[in-house]
Amino acid sequence: MEACSAMHALRKTSWFIRLLFLAVGMLSVVALLASCGGRGSPAPTASSTSEGGKNPSTVRIGFQPPYIPVIAMKNQKLLEKTFGDSSPAIEYKEFLSLTPIAEAVSSGALDLAIGGTPVTAIAAGAPIRILALTERSPKTHAILVRPNSPIKSVADLKGKKIATPMGKAYFFPQKVLQSAHIKDSEVKWVQLENDVGRSALLSGSVDAWVTWDPFYASAELNKEAVPLVDGNHYFQNYVVLFGNADFVEAHPDIVTRFIQAYQQALDWVQSHHADAVQLFASENKVSQEVAELTMSRRNYLLAPPDLKEYLNECTEQGKFFLEIGVTKQEPDWKTVIVPQIAKSVLNH
Incomplete structure (x- = not known):
């Protein structure tokens, strides 16, 4: 009788231990999934919210x-x-x-x-x-030409090569051309970043360079270029x-x-x-x-x-x-x- 009771107690203890291990295992899986965020979660970007707060890192x-x-x-x-x-x-x-x-x-x-x-x-x-x-x-933008350029007025820009950092998608020179009844298709647009535009103008590979300060101020003070017009009266900038x-x-x-x-x-x-x-x-x-x-x-x-x-x-x-x-x-x-x-x- 005592042996039967002992066996019964042992089976209960064994069942309890198995149940306990099962519970611990399930909790571990849940914790692992939570920490990983799932395989399909996007990687955080530099502006993702930092831990413990709502501000980005x-x-x-x-x-x-x-x-x-x-x-x-x-x-x-x-x-x-x-x-x-x-x-x-x-x-x-x-x-x-x-x-x-x-x-x-x-x-x-x-x-x-x-x-x-x-x-x-x-x-x-x-x-x-x-x-x-x-x-x-508005006065910080200008269309620049070389000091010895034959271009003396806006009307002279027709048919010329004009370098700008944004190509034809630049409102200021477009507005200037419009004032002289020159269509945007009647000039040759060359898209060049400001550091390249300057050398292109000085070398003669373009006829005019549209830029802004301090590039404009530097070229002007160094007598490398003169402003044909600045942005005043053309756009507010x-x-x-x-x-x-x-x-x-x-x-x-x-x-x-x-x-x-x-x-x-x-x-x-x-x-x-x-x-x-x-x-x-x-x-x-x-x-x-x-x-x-x-x-x-x-x-x-x-x-x-x-x-x-x-x-x-x-x-x-x-x-x-x-x-x-x-x-x-x-x-x-x-x-x-x-x-x-x-x-x-x-x-x-």
């Missing part, structure tokens, strides 16, 4: 050389300071022209950027949102803060912090002119004279992107590029322009 910002407030913001770590001890890594990436910036924002390789309005990219469906206006500087649509939707708080930090940087630039010129010269490896001339032609501002004048210019550019066949549709500006965040920060 890295914020990537693109800009062009003339934008000295961005350089001040970077050097003084003003954006990082708005986060306190919980700041994500901030990466600043410099580009020579707008096209590669717009491509990087569209693809998600950049989160935020400062540059001209990428009208043609937006018309092509790029997921871009315009968040603030940071500048209106608004510079804007724009961002990847998904990033803006997911992180409006970071856009808010960026605008706050940019305001601080702009205040510093405007109240420390000599220091700002020196900073520009050293960062861009240009002379003090080039830096001074570049900054003298810039009109800084910080405002929501729903100013009537800006909206009118966006609409005009959208229609124009559609008419000449650069784009297949006009941008949906009501979706693209997002003024609410800037209005909130700037109390507009």
Whole structure:
């Protein structure tokens, strides 16, 4: 009887142990699947949310050389300071022209950027949102020719080779040609980045070079080129803060912090002119004279992107590029322009 009882107890104990191992095994499988996220889960990008918080681990910002407030913001770590001890890594990436910036924002390789309005990219469906206006500087753009060039007026551009960083998708030279009743098909467009455009003009392989400061200022002061016309009376040249649509939707708080930090940087630039010129010269490896001339032609501002004048210019550019066949549709500006965040920060 005692032997039977012992055997019964042993069978109960063995059954209990097997059940316990089964439970532990199931929990281990669940934990493993949770930690792996499944075989089909996408790999996190540089802007994926960091552990333990809603901010991305890295914020990537693109800009062009003339934008000295961005350089001040970077050097003084003003954006990082708005986060306190919980700041994500901030990466600043410099580009020579707008096209590669717009491509990087569209693809998600950049989160935020400062540059001209990428009208043609937006018309092509790029997921871009315009968040603030940071500048209106028409005199910083120019059509340059060699000092001894036979081209003396806009009318003389007919039939000539014109180099620009954006080819024919550049509103300023298109507007200039339109003023002289020259069709865009009546000139030869050559798409060259700014560092190549200069040498192309000097070598004579192109007849005119359309560019902006500091490239324009450097060529002018070195007497390598003279301006045929600048942007004044042709376009407003608004510079804007724009961002990847998904990033803006997911992180409006970071856009808010960026605008706050940019305001601080702009205040510093405007109240420390000599220091700002020196900073520009050293960062861009240009002379003090080039830096001074570049900054003298810039009109800084910080405002929501729903100013009537800006909206009118966006609409005009959208229609124009559609008419000449650069784009297949006009941008949906009501979706693209997002003024609410800037209005909130700037109390507009």
